[in-house]
Amino acid sequence: MPAARVTLIRIFYALALLLAVLVLNFSLMHLAPGDVADTISQSMGGADAEVLERIRIDYGLDQPFLVQLGRYIGNVLHFDLGYSFFYNQSVTSLILERLPATLLLVVSAQVLALVVGVVLGVVSARRPNGMLSHFVTFLALFGYSAPVFWTGILLLIAFSLKIPLFPVAGMQDITVTGGFFAHAWDILRHLVLPMITLASIFLALYSRLARATMMEVLGSDYVRTAKAKGLSQRDVVYKHALKNALSPVITLAGLQFSAVVSGAVLVETVFSWPGLGTLAFQSIIARDTPTILGILFFSALVVIVGNLLTDFALRLVDPRLGGRR
Amino acid sequence: MSDTPVIPEEPIQKARHPFVEAWEMFRRNHAAVVALAVLVLIILGAIFGPILYATDPFEMVWAPFSPPGVDGYLLGTDYLGRDMMAMVLNGARVSLLIGLAAAVVSVVIGVTVGALAGFYRGLVEEVLMRITEFFQVLPTLLFSMVIVALFGASLPMITFAIGVVSWTAVARITRSEFLRIRELEYVTASRASGVKNLRLMFKVILPNALPPIIVQSALMVGSAILFEAGLSFLGLTDPNIVSWGQIIGSNRQYILDASFTVTIPGLAIFVTVLAISLVGDGLNDALNPKLRQR
Numbered sequence: 079m080p081a082a083r084v085t086l087i088r089i090f091y092a093l094a095l096l097l098a099v100l101v102l103n104f105s106l107m108h109l110a111p112g113d114v115a116d117t118i119s120q121s122m123g124g125a126d127a128e129v130l131e132r133i134r135i136d137y138g139l140d141q142p143f144l145v146q147l148g149r150y151i152g153n154v155l156h157f158d159l160g161y162s163f164f165y166n167q168s169v170t171s172l173i174l175e176r177l178p179a180t181l182l183l184v185v186s187a188q189v190l191a192l193v194v195g196v197v198l199g200v201v202s203a204r205r206p207n208g209m210l211s212h213f214v215t216f217l218a219l220f221g222y223s224a225p226v227f228w229t230g231i232l233l234l235i236a237f238s239l240k241i242p243l244f245p246v247a248g249m250q251d252i253t254v255t256g257g258f259f260a261h262a263w264d265i266l267r268h269l270v271l272p273m274i275t276l277a278s279i280f281l282a283l284y285s286r287l288a289r290a291t292m293m294e295v296l297g298s299d300y301v302r303t304a305k306a307k308g309l310s311q312r313d314v315v316y317k318h319a320l321k322n323a324l325s326p327v328i329t330l331a332g333l334q335f336s337a338v339v340s341g342a343v344l345v346e347t348v349f350s351w352p353g354l355g356t357l358a359f360q361s362i363i364a365r366d367t368p369t370i371l372g373i374l375f376f377s378a379l380v381v382i383v384g385n386l387l388t389d390f391a392l393r394l395v396d397p398r399l400g401g402r403r
Numbered sequence: 404m405s406d407t408p409v410i411p412e413e414p415i416q417k418a419r420h421p422f423v424e425a426w427e428m429f430r431r432n433h434a435a436v437v438a439l440a441v442l443v444l445i446i447l448g449a450i451f452g453p454i455l456y457a458t459d460p461f462e463m464v465w466a467p468f469s470p471p472g473v474d475g476y477l478l479g480t481d482y483l484g485r486d487m488m489a490m491v492l493n494g495a496r497v498s499l500l501i502g503l504a505a506a507v508v509s510v511v512i513g514v515t516v517g518a519l520a521g522f523y524r525g526l527v528e529e530v531l532m533r534i535t536e537f538f539q540v541l542p543t544l545l546f547s548m549v550i551v552a553l554f555g556a557s558l559p560m561i562t563f564a565i566g567v568v569s570w571t572a573v574a575r576i577t578r579s580e581f582l583r584i585r586e587l588e589y590v591t592a593s594r595a596s597g598v599k600n601l602r603l604m605f606k607v608i609l610p611n612a613l614p615p616i617i618v619q620s621a622l623m624v625g626s627a628i629l630f631e632a633g634l635s636f637l638g639l640t641d642p643n644i645v646s647w648g649q650i651i652g653s654n655r656q657y658i659l660d661a662s663f664t665v666t667i668p669g670l671a672i673f674v675t676v677l678a679i680s681l682v683g684d685g686l687n688d689a690l691n692p693k694l695r696q697r
Contacts, residue, residue, distance in 0.1 A: 098537050110553035223625070223650070223677035225632045228669030233654060235662050301670030333539070344633050348655070358545060359637055362552040374549055377542045385540070 088389055092382045097151070099378040104150045105373045108143065108169035110367065145199070159375065160368035164361065169372035173354065177376065179249055180353030184342050186269060187276035192331055195281045199288025199327075200320060206293060214285045222280025226341050230275040230348035237271060244271050271347045276341050282333055284327055292323040325396045332388025336381045428689040435685020446676055449499050452492035460489040460645045468661040481654055481664045489541055490645050491671055492627040492645045497646040502628035508566025509627070510620045513573025516607075520574070522604050523582025525631070534576070535571050543568040543634055550641045558641055568622065576619050580612035614690035621686055625679035632672050647672050 116130075153159070159169040202211040238244045245251065249268050250261070268390075293303060296319055304314045346355030347381050354373050359368035430436060462485065471487070479487050523559040547564035554560055567657040584590060585608060592605045632648030634640060640649050647668040654664035 095537060095540055099541070102541075106549065106553060128565075139572060155545065219677060219680065222630075222680055224673045225629050225636070225669060227633065227636050227648075227677075228651060228665070231651070231658060231665050231669070236659055237667075239659060315416060336542045338539060343542075343544050343548070344636065358548060362637075364640065365552070367553065370549055370552060371493040374541070374545055377545050378540055381540050381542060 084393075088386060092386055094381065095382055099375055100151050100154055101147065102374055104147050107367060107371055108146075111138050146289060147180060150403060156377070159372040162361070162366050162369045163262070164364045164369065169317065171369050171374050172357070172369060173372055175355045176352060176354050178187065179351060180339075180342055180346070180355065181380070182265075182269065183272055183276060183346065183353060184338050186273045187337055187342075188335075191277040191280035191284055192327070193351050194277070195284025196288045196320075196324070198281075198285040199290075200292050200315065200323070202285070203289045203296060204315065207288075211289065214289055216281040218286040224278075226275060226279055227344040227348050229278055230345055233271050233275055237377045244268070249352050253370075263324055266349035268349075268351075272345050272351050275348070276338065276345045279341055280331070280338065283334070284332065285328055288323060291326045292319065295319045314398040321395065325392055328388060328392050328395060332385050332392070333382035335388070338382055339377045406467045410417070425592070425689040429685045432688050433684040434681050435688070438681035439685070441674065442682060445495065446490060446499065449495035453496065456489060456492055458486045460485060460493045462486075462554065466656070468664075470661070470665055471667070479661070479663055479667075480660075483632035483649065487650075487664065487667060490650050491647070491668055494647040494650055494668060495671065495675075497558075497644050498628050498631060498648075498675070499642060501558065501565070501631045501646070502624050504562045505565035505627040506620060506623040507563060509570035509623055510573050510616070512566065513570035514577050514616060516570070517574040517577025518581055518604050518609065518612075521528070521578040522600070522608070523584060524582075529576070531574075535574050538568065539571050541568065541573060544630070547630070547634065548637065548639055556639055556641055557565050558644070561640065562629065563635060565627050565634070569626065571631065573616065573619055573623065577612060580615060581608055584608050584611050596694040618683055618687045621683040622680060625676040628672065628676055628679070642676070 139146070139286065157170050159173070161167075162169050162172055165172055198210070198214055198217075202214045205211060234246065238246045245268050249265060251264050251268075296315070301314060301319055304318050305311075309318075342353065343355035343358055345351065346353045347359050350356065354377060358370060358373045361373070424693055428519040465480045465482060465484050465486070467484040473479070481490065516531050516535065520535075521527040546568050547561075550567070551561055581604075590603065590607060593603060598607060615644075631646065632651075635646045635648035636652040636655075638649070638652055640646060650668040653667050654661070658665055
């Protein structure tokens with residue numbers, strides 16, 4: 079199948095998934111006890127039945143389920159996810175304010191985990207019984223078993239309370255003045271601990287898989303051929319073998335996107351990182367349903383886009399999937 | 404008669420019970436055996452601990468932030484002066500119970516979906532696998548946070564919220580096993596002898612698909628415990644019960660005063676989940692001997 083068509087099908091499919099998320103979102107809102115009218119009347123300090131009825135008609139809550147669903151989807155297509163009565167702001171603008179922080183955290187943690195994971199895996203695959211290989215095994219066990227928020231708190235205690243290397247919380251220091259680079263440096267300093275915490279879960283996963291596939295690839299015929307024709311060990315490992323060992327790791331990384339976003343919720347809460355995760359936490363405590371569902375929608379969007387990008391990356395690495403035509 | 408050659412009697416090899424054989428395999432994995440012992444200890448502690456150590460985990464017994472071992476409190480006291488030992492022991496019950504129950508929920512959903520998809524194929528498979536993919540796209544923790552937030556933080560609701568988001572891996576494994584096994588001759592034979600579909604699925608195919616499902620289920624218990632810890636860390640839990648994650652969540656503002664109130668329950672989660680995953684490894688050795696070369 080030509081590459082363009084594959085791409086189109088993927089995108090169409092991603093849109094269908096998004097639509098399904100919207101339907102789920104709306105059904106949840108519908109099933110949950112209490113509706114917008116209740117929220118509004120609460121924020122007004124109570125209202126009688128007549129006023130409640132008026133609000134329900136104004137917001138179209140008296141319409142049948144499917145009509146309301148259609149209207150909801152229509153609104154979302156116009157980037158309208160509802161209004162947060164807790165923050166007194168539209169949900170879309172609320173989320174767009176917080177989205178960059180989450181994206182920064184999620185993307186940098188994924189990249190860190192992938193790069194370090196692959197390097198660890200590849201280097202340890204060359205010596206399956208060496209120290210580094212045992213370290214990878216240990217890391218994998220720790221990454222799987224330690225609750226990520228606990229890892230975060232331990233790092234916080236060690237590297238910002240006992241040894242004050244990094245700031246305790248937040249993303250920016252308001253006292254920092256100066257140009258772009260001063261701010262970038264400030265954000266980077268705040269980013270280090272949350273990024274390492276979030277990456278710790280996935281680093282373990284990637285390094286173990288990278289080691290396993292690399293060991294398999296290094297034992298294959300074409301690697302022997304490459305060695306036989308006199309290529310240096312380095313060229314064999316990093317030019318020939320690595321390319322083939324990479325695609326399973328990228329596939330896995332793509333599948334992990336929803337887990338990364340989930341982990342980000344906890345990590346953000348530990349480090350008071352001003353992203354969607356802390357927003358989700360606050361709006362759940364405030365029982366702010368439109369915001370909660372808006373976040374669910376946007377995080378699903380992040381995962382879907384992440385999956386699409388993984389797909390493209392895979393086809394760049396593996397020409398058999400039809401990327402270079 | 405006397406010149407017939409004497410056939411040397413071979414020692415009779417008694418067929419060993421499959422469980423015995425599995426145990427033999429399991430025993431060779433030393434880490435798994437140690438982990439199993441630790442896990443048994445944890446389970447015993449969860450069952451009998453709160454009975455033997457009958458301090459109310461909600462009662463203020465001493466000054467806050469008393470360090471472990473001082474003033475007779477083995478694990479110290481938390482920010483409200485509650486006995487950490489009592490809290491950790493009682494928390495073990497909730498964490499293990501929810502972990503187990505949520506894993507059961509997700510295995511039941513996963514096996515059902517995977518079995519139907521792998522057995523019927525065609526349209527059924529297409530639809531069910533699309534649903535599975537849909538659930539893989541939703542960020543699991545966020546989705547269960549939403550469920551708990553909208554429908555209340557009771558223990559059954561938390562269990563359901565964890566189970567309903569974490570069945571996809573089981574479904575995929577079950578489906579691929581069913582796809583493989585349904586083509587085997589013994590299944591064709593049963594089908595030819597008139598065995599009905601439902602019986603074919605659960606009595607004929609499922610038993611042979613079980614080994615990888617069992618291993619995955621063991622790991623699910625571990626991840627469900629982590630999941631519950633995450634939810635209760637965020638405060639999305641029944642306020643009238645203690646769980647490990649909830650101890651960490653409620654004490655985390657005070658890590659400067661008393662970091663042990665956070666490190667101890669976290670260590671409990673870590674050791675439990677680590678033990679479960681090592682036992683899962685051992686089960687893998689015992690049940691899937693063919694896959695052992697990795």
